[in-house]
Amino acid sequence: MKKYILFTLLAVLSLVGCVKDDTVHDFKTLNEITISGLEDSYGFNYLEEVSVIPTVTVTNAVEDNLEYRWYMFTTTSRFEADTLSKEKDFKVIMTAPPAEDYTLVFSVKDVSTGIVTKKEMASAVYGPLSKGWVVIAEQAGQKVINFAKEDQTVLYDVFANSNAGISLQDPYMVRALNPNDNKPQMKNVSVFSKNEDGGFILNPNSFKVTGTFRDAFYQVPAAAELNVNAFQNFTFTEYLMVNGKVHTRSVSSGDPIWRTPLIIIEGESSYEMAPSIGDNTYQGVYFDNLHSRILFHSSYNLGYLSEISDIGAKNLNFTASLIQRGGVVRSPETASSYFVIGHDNNDPSKIAMKSFLLGLRPPYNFYDNGTLVFPEANYPGLYASTMMQSGYDALIRGILWYSDGKKLYAMNTQAAEPTEVVIRDFEAEGIIVDTMRMIPYVGSFNRTYYYLALAVRNTNLTENQAGILVYQGGTVGGINIAEVESIYGLGDKIIDFDQKLN
Secondary structure, eight states, rough: OOHHOOOOOOOOHHHHHHHOOOOOOOOOOOOOEEEEOOSSSEEEESSSSSEOOOOOEEEOOOGGEEEEEEEEEEOOOTTTEEEEEESSSSEEOOOOOSSSOEEEEEEEETTOOOEEEEEEEEEEEOTTTTSEEEEEEEEEEEEEEEETTTTOOOSSSSHHHHSSSSOOOOOOEEEEEOOOOOGGGGOOOEEEEESOOEEEEEOOOTTOEEGGGGGBBBSSOOOSOOOOOOOESSSSSSEETTTTEEEEEEETOOOOOOOOOOSSSSSOOOBOOSSOOOSSSSSEEEEEETTTTEEEETTTTTEEEEEEESGGGGGGOEEEEEEEEEEEEEESSSSEEEEEEETTTTTTSSSEEEEEEESSTOOOOOEEEEEEEEEETTTTTHHSSSSOOOOOSSTTTTEEEESSSSEEEEETTTSSSOOEEEEESSGGGTTEEEEEEEEEOOGGGOEHHHHHEEEETTTSSSOOOOEEHHHEETTTTEEEEEEEEEOOOEEEEEEEEEEEEE
16 A cells, blocks of 8 residues: 555656646736826817827837727716717817816727726816806896806897797896706706796706796795895705795705795794895804894705794894804804894884804804994995995905995994995996995815905996906905906896806
8 A cells, every 4th residue: 555655646746747837937018108298177168179189108019009089078977978089189179068077088098908098187168158257137128148258258148049939027136056066957047037937947058948947946936926035055055045935955965956945943933034144154044034033054954944042032123134144253152253234123214233143053052242333424335325245254254345336335344343434436437336246266275255246337338338347355454355357348237147157
C-alpha cells in the first residue's frame, strides 16, 4: 500500500512539471483619453446655431478608432437622453426645447478597447420667453401681456399672439412661478383676473393657456370671484392667498395643484388675512384682520394654521395692510421680530405700527414690543402713499419702502423713532411710479436677497413710456439705493410685472 501511494505521488509531480506556462508578460498600456477646452456650463438659444469645440488628446491610439457623442438630458429624462451629434466638434442647431435645466455630455469612446471618457456640463436652453420681464401693460387702451428679453428687446402682446381668440379678461397680477428647478411640473406663468375663473395658467415657454386658475385646485373654491392677494415661495411650501384664505402646495413633493384653504384647529376658525406674508425662512406669519390676531403656519406642509396662545397676540384692535419680518433677536429667547403697518381701530385716521417678537421654536412665545403712532405732520409721504413694500435680508432688514407716485420714501422700522427719508424725487425727473415690488435674487453663498423694482412712466418719452427701474437697497451710511437695471418701452402703463428667470 505504501509503495502504491509513493508511486501515485511521483506520477502527479511528474505531470505538474510538464505543464506549459503560457503567461504573457508583454503588457500593453491602455490608451488614455483626455478631454479639455470645455466650460463647466453653457447657455444656448433655442433654434440657434451652437458651436462648441473640444480638445481631445489620446495616447497610443489612432483617431479613426474614436467615436464621439454629444447628448443632453434633464433630471426627469436622464434615461432618455437625446443624442444631438456624433461629431467631435459640437456644431448643430439647438433643437432641445426651452425647459428645465439640462446636463450636456460629451462622450469619447476608444473602439479598440471599449473605454469611454465623458465630460458633463450644466446647460440651459433659452427661448424668446425664457428670461426677462413679463408685464401686464396698458397699450392703446387695452390690457396686454408684453415681454422684455434680457437684451431689452420687447415682444408685444405675447398672450394674444400665442392664444388666438382668448380674451385676457381684465388681468391685474402676473407671477412667473418656478419654485424648484427639479420639479418642472410646478413651473408656469399665472395671470390673475378678478372673475369667475380667476385668470389663466400659461405654459412657461410658449405662454399658451394650459388651464384656468380655478382648475388649479384640488377642491374648486366656492366663491363666485377669485381674488388673489399675495403669493410667496418658502423652502418647502408655496403660499397663495385667495379671497383672504391661505392655500398651499408642496414644493418638496412637486405637487402643482393647490390644496384646500388652511384651517385653524384651535381658536376662532374663521379668518381674513391682511394681504401680506411676514416671513420667508422659518414659517409663514400672518395678520388676521377679521379677528385682529397673529397666526402662523409651519412650512413643513402642515394643513392648518396656528393661533398664538398668548393673550397679547389676540384682539389687537388693529387692521393691517402689511406684515413683515424685521430680524432675529436672542432675548428673551431666540425669536423673530416683526412689524405690522396699518391702522389702530380706536382711531382709523392714524397710521400706526405694531412690533412684536415671535419665538422660533415651540411654544412660539409672543412678546409685544408696543405700538407706534405716526403723526401725519412728521410722515406726510406715508399718509400720501399708495403702495408700500418691505423685504427681509441682510442689506435692507426692517426697511419700509413706500411711494405716492411722485417720490420714493423709506424708513427704518427698527429704529426707536423712525425718520421718513425721501430717497428719490421722481416728479422732478418727469417720472410717475405706478407700482412696486420686492424682487428676490440669489447672491453669494446661495443666499436670497431682494431688489426693489418700480414700474414707472417716463413722461419725457413720446411713446411707450412704461418702464421698470431696479434698485439695490442698503443701510450703510443711512438708507440708500443704487440703480442696477432700467428698461423702457414696455407699453403706456404697467399694471403689474414679474421677473422671469428661466
